[in-house]
């Protein structure tokens with residue numbers, strides 16, 4: 325890696341996962357971790373091992389599975405946290421321990437109740453301890469942008485002397501502005517003795533909508549690691565959006581002279597879609613780079629221009645970020661090989677029994693619907709990945725509905741290997757299905773939101789349903805796709821209840837989590 329490489333540190337599985345409704349279970353984290361490796365990120369922050377048993381296991385599993393990418397675990401500076409993080413990374417090919425403590429007077433006074441000297445001692449001790457376990461250690465000064473600059477210089481000097489290889493300057497509360505942040509990075513680089521021995525990293529939150537702009541300004545000032553998440557998910561207003569930073573650097577070589585990332589940009593869109601399908605949160609249509617309208621030209625004058633020469637209104641091509649147009653890709657005569665090849669091209673990872681389920685579903689869909697598009701395949705794959713941790717599996721369903729019968733539904737669920745059936749009536753068929761599922765699963769959750777959208781155009785398009793449910797203050801989103809929106813609704817609801825079940829089991833073992 326040269327001085328001209330901007331390292332991409334992806335924290336979708338840690339900071340991203342902390343945002344409401346975005347939590348992922350173990351196998352979902354592994355699936356996304358594998359895709360992030362394919363995307364070419366330099367570092368994957370896989371979790372916070374001391375926070376929970378689930379996080380510990382996820383960091384361990386991602387570290388074990390990935391051989392190319394640095395896998396990082398987060399730890400507060402406490403002895404037990406750093407030790408736990410090291411244990412989780414024991415079998416990782418390329419481990420990194422990321423330890424952090426707050427440095428602003430606001431946090432010292434109200435949260436840590438520690439003096440500046442005590443924090444400094446803690447940094448030295450934690451980094452030294454971490455270096456005892458691994459050569460790659462990152463130190464973060466939480467709330468750096470509201471910390472005293474000269475105190476930050478002292479803190480980073482201590483961390484560097486103790487062996488930190490990456491020094492991170494987080495804008496934890498999304499407070500800074502591009503000029504101010506660039507100045508801070510330049511100041512730290514100029515004043516921390518031996519600063520050229522470390523990589524300066526930036527980690528921004530988007531509270532003022534400035535996370536990407538701040539990160540890019542910091543790159544100009546010499547930062548060489550950007551911490552970010554796919555689709556910009558994260559605490560509150562989110563973290564720096566990976567795809568926006570990467571494509572800004574790539575699209576403007578004149579501005580970011582000589583700089584580049586190692587990201588395989590055609591994997592951006594598949595990564596974005598995979599994340600959305602796992603967490604059930606779609607990006608807004610006008611989201612830069614990965615939104616549905618990011619490359620859509622509506623105005624006639626724009627369309628005419630693009631037809632004559634794409635450069636008139638297109639500063640990058642959809643293909644460069646892996647977004648192929650909604651072309652017809654497969655039909656009912658396509659076989660297993662064609663199906664597998666197409667999934668590979670789209671970067672959709674599905675193996676073993678999940679692959680068999682996806683192929684069966686593809687055949688059924690191809691029978692019902694003449695044209696199968698890329699978006700259909702993405703939905704099929706998302707649907708076919710059944711977590712081994714799922715307690716409930718949807719079986720057959722039947723409904724009665726219309727203008728005069730009372731809507732009713734019979735639903736079959738496989739619960740820990742046992743087939744069970746329930747019938748319920750409701751104000752409509754979806755309500756009836758949800759009631760039958762509620763009875764079978766004995767859930768006490770409330771339905772917060774129900775959304776349905778067509779995956780592609782056409783009367784026979786698959787419907788994608790997303791439901792948000794909440795139980796005991798925990799909100800989760802489930803999704804499901806099918807050419808029959810009633811079936812899609814049942815899938816989405818069962819998906820959400822499985823997620824709640826997983827959280828209940830995890831909470832029973834771990835207690836609450838979070839930084």
Ligand code: KIV
Nearest residue numbers: 424464466467494496
């Ligand atoms: O926002 C933040 O400060 C963090 C640190 C733990 C790096 O997420």
Ligand code: ZN
Nearest residue numbers: 339496527529
């Ligand atoms: Zn953060």
